[in-house]
Amino acid sequence: MRKSCFDKLAPWYLFLETISFGNQLQQCRISQIAELKEVKNVLILGDGNGRFLESLLKSNCNAEIESLDISRNMIGLANARITPLPNNSQVVFIHTDVFDWNFPKCKYDLIVTNFFLDCFTYSELTNLLEKISLSLKPQGKLIYGDFNVPNSLLIKTLTSLLLYGMYLFFRIFTQISANSLYDPTSLLIENKFILKNEKYYLLSFLKSQLWIKN
Numbered sequence: 307m308r309k310s311c312f313d314k315l316a317p318w319y320l321f322l323e324t325i326s327f328g329n330q331l332q333q334c335r336i337s338q339i340a341e342l343k344e345v346k347n348v349l350i351l352g353d354g355n356g357r358f359l360e361s362l363l364k365s366n367c368n369a370e371i372e373s374l375d376i377s378r379n380m381i382g383l384a385n386a387r388i389t390p391l392p393n394n395s396q397v398v399f400i401h402t403d404v405f406d407w408n409f410p411k412c413k414y415d416l417i418v419t420n421f422f423l424d425c426f427t428y429s430e431l432t433n434l435l436e437k438i439s440l441s442l443k444p445q446g447k448l449i450y451g452d453f454n455v456p457n458s459l460l461i462k463t464l465t466s467l468l469l470y471g472m473y474l475f476f477r478i479f480t481q482i483s484a485n486s487l488y489d490p491t492s493l494l495i496e497n498k499f500i501l502k503n504e505k506y507y508l509l510s511f512l513k514s515q516l517w518i519k520n
């Protein structure tokens with residue numbers, strides 16, 4: 307399995323995101339935040355530079371939050387982002403490869419995967435979604451925010467080309483293992499998740515879904 311490394315890209319990540327997509331990725335990340343008031347134990351996987359984390363803390367969320375990432379530089383950026391916030395002590399950073407981590411059983415009310423599952427191959431996704439499912443409490447929530455290939459033929463062609471370029475870029479600069487986007491819907495259904503809500507952005511090129519573990 308290839309281990310990705312976002313360390314070199316980390317200082318450029320926000321700039322590249324903003325020139326490519328403006329604020330749309332952030333809109334997508336935080337679009338379900340109003341539904342998350344009651345959560346007590348949260349795990350954010352591949353949290354990156356912590357923009358979702360910052361918004362969650364600012365939403366007066368009282369949860370204990372674990373923010374996991376393989377990139378030391380991304381964790382440094384996320385830590386610097388939340389340091390000025392009064393409730394930053396709710397957060398514990400975990401520096402590890404998600405595939406080396408022992409997911410605790412039945413612990414979390416919420417697991418967040420924003421622009422994270424797209425880094426993995428289908429077999430890695432299968433493995434990861436089983437662990438995510440076992441780590442959530444019954445009725446626990448999963449936020450899945452990621453790229454999407456819309457149905458309309460013209461937009462589908464454009465987005466497929468864009469995704470091809472993005473995967474090429476990320477495989478060269480971060481060594482991610484995936485070389486295309488897998489829609490995890492069928493794996494989530496196999497793992498007994500039910501879709502509660504979904505929102506689309508940027509001509510449906512971005513989607514945010516809230517799934518509930520049955």
Ligand SMILES: C[S@@+](CC[C@H](N)C(=O)[O-])C[C@H]1O[C@@H](n2cnc3c(N)ncnc32)[C@H](O)[C@@H]1O
Pocket residue numbers: 310311312335351352353354355356358374375376377380402403404405419420421422425
């Ligand atoms: C595309 S970035 C997304 C970051 C953030 N979630 C966002 O919304 O912008 C993917 C993140 O996942 C992390 N990552 C990739 N592979 C990982 C792995 N195997 N274990 C833990 N983190 C990983 C990267 O370091 C990076 O911060």
